[in-house]
Amino acid sequence: MAAPAAALTRDEAVDHCINKANTYSYAQVVEGCTVLIEAGDLSSDGQATAYLLRGTARIELRDFGGAETDFTQSLALEPQENAYLARSVAYRSQEKYDLAVSDLNKAFSLNPSNALTVAERGRVRHQQEDYAGAIKDLDLAIAMDPKLVSALAWRGDAFMTSGQSDRAIADYTRVVELDPKYTDAFLNRGSVYASQQKYALAVADFTQVVTLAPTYAEGFTERGISYWALGERVRAIADHDRAAELDPGDVIKHMARCMRRIFANIELETAYAACTRAVELRAAPEIVYFHGVASLKTERWAEALADFQDGLNRDKQRAGAYFGQGIAKLRLGQREEGEADIARAEELDPKVAETYATYGITP
Structure with a gap:
């Protein structure tokens, strides 16, 4: 069994918490400040500072409740602008918006400039x-x-x-x-351009995003959407692939990889694999439905049938699931049942065949 870590000396705690806080990890700052606070021999001003610094480190560690408690302790000892500002961040991060505004008003009253x-x-x-x-x-x-x-x-x-x-x-x-390095401004301006259908300008902004932040998945996702709107399908798919690679736990990014290929009618096995991964992450009805579409595209008729049956077990009024189930049954030789499912789908949604045509799928 490993020996427990030795407690910090007072000088080390002062360095961690106050003197050289910027050179230590946030967890080390919390540790140093805790040692000083628990020692109980700081002046009132020193105690207020230690609580403030520990709370600030906890904000960075996303311990917003702990930070709120620390800032409240600091303010009880010494009401000051910085502590009100800091506690407002803790409140905002916990969606306690009225309390955040109240603290900001108090900070403003202390320093209106x-x-x-x-x-x-x-x-x-x-x-x-x-x-x-x-x-x-x-x-x-x-x-x-x-x-x-x-x-x-x-x-x-x-x-x-x-x-x-x-x-x-x-x-x-x-x-x-x-x-010029404010990444979110490029991202948001690109989003506005995209909403105005100014896709070339949007692509330029999203390219700035991925240049400044090459591991930021959303930049690739947004650029992929705009590339697609411009008809640049290969570039769009490459961006969606990169987004999924950077954020492999995001279901929507795997769905984008799948559906872009289905609409482009290319790399269908890759599309199927991406939809399969999405279902593995979250087997929601919409995701299972598109897995069914991918199964049809790759001639996995039995899998498609199972997917659409799953959808109909959850929602008996879903036209797309009846239509997909009908096609799967036709391909499996169950003509009478398949035609009945397709007829039922068209009763529920007269345009369902047009939707499937966009996938490149017809009875």
Whole structure:
């Protein structure tokens, strides 16, 4: 049995928590601050600082409840702007938005010249879906500091989600002028361009995303969608492949690999394997349905039949499942039953055959 790790000395704890916190891992900062707090011999100011620093490290470790408790302890000892700001982050991260706004108001009352406090309040109001309130706060923050990149980016987000696309683009453009490495601004501006069907501009922005963050799966996913809209199917499929490789636990990314190939009628065995992986991750009705489509495309008639029967066991009114089941039965020689299923599908949805035609599948 390994010997337990030796406790930190006081000097080591001071280094971990206060003097050299930036050189240690967040877990080590928590450890050092804990040693100092539990020793009980710090001054009131020192104790407040230790709680503040431990809470900040816990934020980075995504222990938001622990961080909230630490910031509350710090504020009880010494009410200060930084602690209110920090606790607002812990509240926001736990979706305690009203409490976050309250703390930001307190921080602002202590320092009315801090534009970032106003911007953070706008960010929280955006998360509350109070878009008008968010934009009002972010307008004020930008008036206080016209080069505050985070405020411009968050106002762009508020404009985007409230349907003000051109104003969102203007803000994101200003962000990347000030900070050419602000990945999310490129990502979000690309999304707005895509929503406006300006796919070439969207591709340019998503290319910036994957250049700046080559392991960011969403950048490849979004670029793949825009490439597809431009008719560049091979590039689109390559991007969806890369996204799934980077985020192998995401069902939707495997579904994209599958369905893009089915629509393009290429690499059907790869499509089938991708849909199979998606079902392994989550056997939801829609995913099993598309696995059935992939099974039809690869002439796995019995598997397709099982998939569509699964769908009908969950939803007897699903036209696509009846249609797919009917085709599988036809291919298996069960003509009368297959024709009956297809007729039932067309009763439920007169356009179901058109949908299957987009997959390249006809009776």
